[in-house]
Amino acid sequence: MDIGKPLTGLLGDTTARDYADKLSKFNAFAKPELRRLIKALDLRPGMHVLDAGCGTGDALNWLLGEVTPSARVVGVDLAAAHVAAARLRVPRQIQIHQANLFDAVFEPASFDFIWCVNTINHLTDPVDGVIHLATLLRHGGRVALGQSSLLPDMYFAWDARLERVTNDAVRRYYQDRYRLDEHDLKAVRGLVGFLHQATLRNISVRTIMIERMSPLDEATETYLSQTIFRDTWGERLRPYLSGCDYEELSRLCNPQHADYALRRRDFHFLQSFTLATGEI
Numbered sequence: 001m002d003i004g005k006p007l008t009g010l011l012g013d014t015t016a017r018d019y020a021d022k023l024s025k026f027n028a029f030a031k032p033e034l035r036r037l038i039k040a041l042d043l044r045p046g047m048h049v050l051d052a053g054c055g056t057g058d059a060l061n062w063l064l065g066e067v068t069p070s071a072r073v074v075g076v077d078l079a080a081a082h083v084a085a086a087r088l089r090v091p092r093q094i095q096i097h098q099a100n101l102f103d104a105v106f107e108p109a110s111f112d113f114i115w116c117v118n119t120i121n122h123l124t125d126p127v128d129g130v131i132h133l134a135t136l137l138r139h140g141g142r143v144a145l146g147q148s149s150l151l152p153d154m155y156f157a158w159d160a161r162l163e164r165v166t167n168d169a170v171r172r173y174y175q176d177r178y179r180l181d182e183h184d185l186k187a188v189r190g191l192v193g194f195l196h197q198a199t200l201r202n203i204s205v206r207t208i209m210i211e212r213m214s215p216l217d218e219a220t221e222t223y224l225s226q227t228i229f230r231d232t233w234g235e236r237l238r239p240y241l242s243g244c245d246y247e248e249l250s251r252l253c254n255p256q257h258a259d260y261a262l263r264r265r266d267f268h269f270l271q272s273f274t275l276a277t278g279e280i
Contacts, residue, residue, distance in 0.1 A: 014078075016080065018079060019082070020055075020056050020082055022227050023058075024055075025222055028058075033273060037275050038062050038063060038066060041066075041142075041144065047112040048112050049071065051114075053077055053117065053119025055077060055118075056086050056089060057086025057090045057096065060090045073094045074095045074097070078099065101133075102129075106136050109135075109139070112137070112138055115146070126190065127198055131198045139280065140279060141280055143277065146275045147273070173237060202277075202278065203277070207272055208275075209271070212224075214264060214266070
């Protein structure tokens with residue numbers, strides 16, 4: 001049942017919005033770091049766990065592994081494509097619902113832990129979202145808000161100037177496309193404030209770097225070449241770069257070119273991931 005909250009968010013999400021391919025590639029790329037963070041949360045067998053914004057379901061399996069046996073693990077996501085993908089990836093004991101985050105799908109005080117990653121930044125009112133999630137927690141329950149850097153920084157160790165203008169071009173493109181401001185692009189730093197404004201207790205935060213260098217593993221090369229080089233960059237950055245810079249970037253992103261960045265020995269990539277937790 002809809003309780004009157006908007007069905008679209010800051011990034012224009014609707015039930016038809018499909019990030020499934022991007023999400024699955026990110027999860028494969030960041031799997032080692034995300035699994036270590038989940039391990040460090042000290043989840044216990046028998047806990048009731050919700051993945052709010054479960055995407056393609058990868059984290060549902062990781063969470064289930066921490067709380068079995070006698071556990072309840074549930075996922076919810078707005079997008080139909082994400083829910084369909086997740087249902088193919090998880091065992092039947094994991095329930096997955098297609099719903100708005102604010103829909104009255106679950107009873108209040110029905111979970112011990114809520115995992116909410118790369119989701120809060122899509123809401124027009126993140127604090128309202130955290131407040132709603134807190135109502136689903138039992139006394140002493142925790143919510144973990146995770147956020148990867150919205151716009152990963154690509155490090156061209158061999159050309160600091162091109163690195164700077166490329167990262168600036170990406171930011172300007174996203175600002176124009178989604179009508180965002182600088183505050184919106186710094187969602188990682190807002191997580192602690194969201195938890196405080198939602199009056200949660202015992203707030204803690206940890207930021208890690210997902211760091212890769214050459215030679216790259218297959219999951220990393222797939223994520224960077226297809227999700228960043230092809231989908232985030234490419235033709236869409238042409239208006240934000242000089243002709244010479246665009247041509248240079250195109251060569252670096254082209255697997256068929258001798259200058260392909262991902263095969264350089266001095267290639268270096270960093271993407272931050274912040275996990276902030278609070279308790280009711």
